[in-house]
Amino acid sequence: MSRSERLFALLQALRRHRRPVSGRVLAEETGVSLRTLYRDIASLQAQGAGIEGEAGLGYVLKPGFLLPPLMFSPEEIEALVLGARWVANRGDDPLQDAARNALARISAVLPPELCETLEASPLLVGPGSALPASSVDLAVLRQAIRTERRLSITYRSAEGTASARVIWPFALSFFDHARVVIGWCELREAFRHFRTDRIDAVEVLDDRYPRRRQALLRAWREAENIPQRRMLLP
CATH class of the missing domain: 1.10.10.10 (Winged helix-like DNA-binding domain superfamily/Winged helix DNA-binding domain)
Known part of the structure; x- marks a missing residue:
């Protein structure tokens, strides 16, 4: 040790x-x-x-x-590197840059022996399937989630039928084959999942939705029967 x-x-x-x-x-x-x-x-x-x-x-x-950051264990460093490499490979452009910058900042404050662990991590991210292009800026969606703003969107179903929705976005999920906004749909009065490549237009509305994001996330987990242990953050 x-x-x-x-x-x-x-x-x-x-x-x-x-x-x-x-x-x-x-x-x-x-x-x-x-x-x-x-x-x-x-x-x-x-x-x-x-x-x-x-x-x-x-x-x-x-x-x-x-x-302090310099007290990361080698396993924690490898976990951070693997996660950052996945984001740098599969995230949108701002997230890719953020992942690289985060690794550079961590490297700058680590002691030499741990810095070597970070730079020489053998955990790699393999190539995934090509992601369908999103018509909207994911940074706009992330900002709306952080500030708990209602969104007006135009959404296409898998069959190509367009509909206007107002949603309360509270999470953005990154899958290997798609990116999905999770939110409460005012039209359906239920939780719904919206692939970002099927959102043709988005407008951030001025007012906040009436429930807190964390409360919506908890209610969605319960509705989907998703155990707490599968979520890294509450």
Whole structure:
């Protein structure tokens, strides 16, 4: 285990304890000697970690302390790289640029040994099927979702029939073969899924929809019987 991994493991162990915990317990949880444990705590305190306490009394991590980016574990780095590579390959242009910029920022603050893990990650994204072109700007859809704005859209069914809809968009799903806006449809009075390549026109309306986006997302998950564990974020 590298020093960075060891310090990360120690911070994670401290996070699990809301009350002061002895150095001996922390040493056992992290698999190091008590002497190394005390040295690691001193190193973290010198780097600004909010650790209070001393030998013989126990240690506690101050509430609200955030782990700095340099404390990513190698597995977390590989997960970030794989996700960013997928977005850079399958996202729209603004998201592709954002994924590359995010990786560059992470690389700039990682210590050398972890930076090598990021740059040499063996996890690759294979080619997927060609995505159908979207007639609308996905950035407009994402902004409407973030600001909880109603959308007026012209939508074509699979048979080519056009209809005017007003929807409450609350999620944008990226599949290998399509991108789908998930929203409440005022016309159908139900949740509906709209492929972006079938949206011919979109207008962001001035007013917000009457329910919060997170509440709609929860209700949709329940309606679709989608377990919480399948969602990375609430």
